[in-house]
Amino acid sequence: MEKYTVRNKIRKLRFQNNEMTQEQLAEKAGVTRQTIIAIESAKYSPSLELAFRIALAFGVPLGDVFSYDPEDESNQIINK
Amino acid sequence: MSYQEKSVTVSLVSYLLILGYYLTRIVTMFQDGGLVSSQLFGLWAIVIVGTILVNILGNILANIVLSIVHAIRTRTNKVERYIADERDKLIDLKGEKIAYITFSVGVFLSMLIFALGQPALVMFGLIIFFSISAEIVGSISQIFLYRRGF
Numbered sequence: 001m002e003k004y005t006v007r008n009k010i011r012k013l014r015f016q017n018n019e020m021t022q023e024q025l026a027e028k029a030g031v032t033r034q035t036i037i038a039i040e041s042a043k044y045s046p047s048l049e050l051a052f053r054i055a056l057a058f059g060v061p062l063g064d065v066f067s068y069d070p071e072d073e074s075n076q077i078i079n080k
Numbered sequence: 081m082s083y084q085e086k087s088v089t090v091s092l093v094s095y096l097l098i099l100g101y102y103l104t105r106i107v108t109m110f111q112d113g114g115l116v117s118s119q120l121f122g123l124w125a126i127v128i129v130g131t132i133l134v135n136i137l138g139n140i141l142a143n144i145v146l147s148i149v150h151a152i153r154t155r156t157n158k159v160e161r162y163i164a165d166e167r168d169k170l171i172d173l174k175g176e177k178i179a180y181i182t183f184s185v186g187v188f189l190s191m192l193i194f195a196l197g198q199p200a201l202v203m204f205g206l207i208i209f210f211s212i213s214a215e216i217v218g219s220i221s222q223i224f225l226y227r228r229g230f
């Protein structure tokens with residue numbers, strides 16, 4: 001079975017939203033800044049509820065923040 | 081470092097202090113001619129009550145000190161948010177699971193030693209030792225998970 005991974009565009013979206021800080025996003029999503037850092041660096045996959053809260057903080061659909069892609073593909077995208 | 085991580089670190093330090101005290105007293109008892117049940121029961125009571133008190137007092141003190149440091153550093157009266165989010169809760173659960181497994185292995189080993197002919201005092205002494213050690217292992221694993229991200 002092919003391995004999949006959760007990827008996110010939080011860093012890009014923060015930049016597009018008036019360079020929102022991690023602390024501001026954490027406050028909007030109701031979590032600690034450390035959790036945002038862990039999610040942003042793909043070390044922690046958030047629950048569905050938190051993922052929705054993060055998307056809500058940016059005012060975009062969930063799919064615009066998170067995606068579930070094959071691991072190889074994600075490596076290629078990161079390397080691009 | 082988040083508030084939760086600091087809290088776990090304070091707990092770890094307090095458990096290490098208690099374990100250090102316990103081992104020192106046990107070694108002293110052995111040097112004085114072996115385990116005496118009356119002294120040992122007293123030591124267990126001190127260790128159990130001490131663990132609870134030191135942990136609570138340590139966390140309260142750390143809370144006060146960290147709030148003061150935070151206020152001085154940020155130069156605001158804004159209180160740092162002491163929330164435990166889903167990642168904190170998951171790390172807490174993982175730490176507890178690791179501590180539980182460590183304690184279970186410890187109890188098994190203690191009982192094995194009793195079954196091999198050692199006195200009951202040694203078995204209970206080892207159970208107390210493993211209960212504190214399990215908390216230490218759990219705290220270390222929590223700090224490791226916090227440092228790694230998850």
